[in-house]
Amino acid sequence: MSKTILSYILYAIAGFVTVIVIVNFDPGQGLEGVGLGINLITLLAAAASALYGIIGYFQLRKSAQDRNIEEDALDEYMYKKYTDNSTALMVTVVLSTVAMGSSIIYETSIYLTIASFAVLAAGLVFMSILPSILKTMYPERVDLPDPNDSNFAEKLYTASDEGEKLIMAEGLYKAFISMSSLLFIALVVLMIYSMATGNNQMLGMIMIAAILIYSNVTYALTIRNKG
Amino acid sequence: MKTRIKELRARDGLNQTQLARRAKISRQTVSLIEREDYVPSLLIAKRISIIFNEPIENIFIFTEEEL
Numbered sequence: 001m002s003k004t005i006l007s008y009i010l011y012a013i014a015g016f017v018t019v020i021v022i023v024n025f026d027p028g029q030g031l032e033g034v035g036l037g038i039n040l041i042t043l044l045a046a047a048a049s050a051l052y053g054i055i056g057y058f059q060l061r062k063s064a065q066d067r068n069i070e071e072d073a074l075d076e077y078m079y080k081k082y083t084d085n086s087t088a089l090m091v092t093v094v095l096s097t098v099a100m101g102s103s104i105i106y107e108t109s110i111y112l113t114i115a116s117f118a119v120l121a122a123g124l125v126f127m128s129i130l131p132s133i134l135k136t137m138y139p140e141r142v143d144l145p146d147p148n149d150s151n152f153a154e155k156l157y158t159a160s161d162e163g164e165k166l167i168m169a170e171g172l173y174k175a176f177i178s179m180s181s182l183l184f185i186a187l188v189v190l191m192i193y194s195m196a197t198g199n200n201q202m203l204g205m206i207m208i209a210a211i212l213i214y215s216n217v218t219y220a221l222t223i224r225n226k227g
Numbered sequence: 228m229k230t231r232i233k234e235l236r237a238r239d240g241l242n243q244t245q246l247a248r249r250a251k252i253s254r255q256t257v258s259l260i261e262r263e264d265y266v267p268s269l270l271i272a273k274r275i276s277i278i279f280n281e282p283i284e285n286i287f288i289f290t291e292e293e294l
Contacts, residue, residue: 071244075254140248162268163256 009048035106039099043112046095046119053088054126056081057133064136078137085130092123131156176219183212229288232261235279250274 060081063074100116103109131147134156138144145155157168187208190201236246243261247254252271259265266287267275276283 070242072242072254075244079255161252161256162271163259163265164253166259166265167255 010045035102036108039102039106039108039112039116042095042102043099043116043119046092046099046116046123049088049095050092050119050122050126053085053092054122056085056088057126057130060085061133061136064133082130082133082137086127089123089127089130093120093127096120096123176215180212180216183208187212228263228266228293229290230260230263231286231288232257232275235281235286239279241278246275246278249278 060078063069063078063081066074069077096116096119100113100120103112103116128147131152134144134147135141141159143159145152145159149155157165160168187205190205190208193199194201194205232246236242241249243254243257247257250257250271251274256265256267256271260267260271272283272287276286279286
C-alpha cells in the first residue's frame, strides 16, 4: 500500500516537473527560467523521501526487536522494509544534492540552500546508520560486516549466501543495462541541449562518457577474466 | 526441477526461517528454492537432505529433459 502511494507521489512529481519545464523552457535561455521550480520540487521530493526513510528506519528498528510476530512474515517484512528505506535514503541524498546545487547555481534563496543541506545531511546520517540495523535483524548471522568497516558493501556481498547473491546479481544486471542506456540517452540530450541553447555542456558530456566507458569496461573485464 | 521442500517443511513443522537457520542459509534462499526459481548448490542440497533425513533425489526432482 505504502509502495503504491509512494509511486503515485513520484509519478505526480515527475509529471509536475515535466509540465513546469515544458511551459517555462526557453531554448535561448536554457533552464534559467525554471531554476526556482527545479529547486523547490527537488527539495520537496527530497524532504518527502527523507521523511519516508527516517520513519521507516524507526519502524524497522522496532520490528527487529519484536520477536512475537510469526518468523517468516517478520523476516519478509524486514527484508522489504530495509530495501525500501535504503532506496528512499539514496533518493534523498541525490535529490537534495540537486536541490542544493540548483539553489546555489540559480541563487534562489539562502534558506533553500540551508534547507537542502539539512535534508542532505539527514539523508547521509540515516544512510550511514541504516546498515547497523542488520545485526539486530539477523542476530544469528555473525559473519555480517561492521557498518564502519572499509569496503562494507563488498564484505556484505561476500557474507551473503548463494541465493542472496543471485538476487543481487539479477538486480545489478538489470540496473547496469538500464543505466547504460539511460546514460547514453543523457549524453545525446546534453548534446542537443548544448546546440539548442548555446549553453556548453561539454564537461557533463565528458563525465557521462567516462562513466559509461568505465562501468562497461569494468563489467566486461570482470566477466572476461572469470571465463 | 520440482522440489518437495514445502511439503517436507510441513511434515516436520518447520517454517522457512527455521529451515534456513538449520541449513545455514538465508530465508530468501529457501524461498527461491521453494518457488523453484533457483537450483541450489550440492552443498545446500546435502544440508537440506540431512535436515529432512531424505536422499537428495527425493527432495529435488528433475524431469527427463533436464537430465
